[in-house]
Amino acid sequence: MSEQYEASESPRITRAVQWLLALNIGVYFLQLTLFGSDAVLSSLALNPSRFPGAWWGLVTYMFVHGWLSHLVFNMFTLWxxxxxxxxxxxxxxxxxxxxxxxxxxxxAHLLFAPQSSVIGASGAISGVLVAYALLWPDEEVYLFGVIPMKSRWLIAAMIGTNIIFALSPGSDG
Structure with missing residues (x-):
């Protein structure tokens, strides 16, 4: 579909977004309950020292989150x-x-931060944000649900925040 949306239209949650939310939340639940967080993080993270041997980390890292706040931020943004x-x-x-x-x-993580492992959907979420800002740059959105601003500025701030956290020592990406 290539039809354009009016600014006032907002689609309900879609099938892929539902599945991605469920997958990320499900993995987080499993890592907290059945397997233990450390075992899941160790197995599914993208660890440059184990790559390319543990090649699956390039895919699985984006579905594992280290903290509830990281999961909530990414999934809220996806939603x-x-x-x-x-x-x-x-x-x-x-x-x-x-x-x-x-x-x-x-x-990008393998190239620019080869000394540390990475987890989280931030790379995928950043792509979603950039695409949204490119398609609807002047749409009014609300920071914290109350401060109106153009989507391009909100999304630039969110990506900037994501990059700062990703580059911070001890971050999970």
Whole structure:
């Protein structure tokens, strides 16, 4: 679908966004309950010292989160901005875009921070944010639900915050 949305329209949660939310939340629940957080993090993180031997980390890292706040921030962002992109692009294209952005984030981590492991959906989420800002740069959105601003500025601030946290010592990406 390539139809454009009116600024006032907002699609309901879409199939791919539902599945991505469920997958991320499900993995977080499993890491806290069944397997223990350390075992899951060790097995599924993208660890440059184990790459390319543990190649699956390039995919699995984007579904594991170290803290509840990291999971909530990423999933709230996906819930806010993902459905509209999925509606315009279609489910298959949206999922492909999401995964490619996550893979790109993993490769960027391998290149620019090879001394540390990374987990989290931030690479994929950043791609969703950039796409949203490029398609609807002048749309009014609300910071913390109350401060109106153009989507391009909110998204630039969110990506900047994400980069700062990703580069901070002890961060989970």
């Amino acid at each position: 806010m901005f993902g459905p509209r992109l999925e509606h315009v692009w279609g489910t298959r294209s949206f999922v492909q875009f999401y995964i490619w952005c996550g893979l790109g984030g993993g490769v």
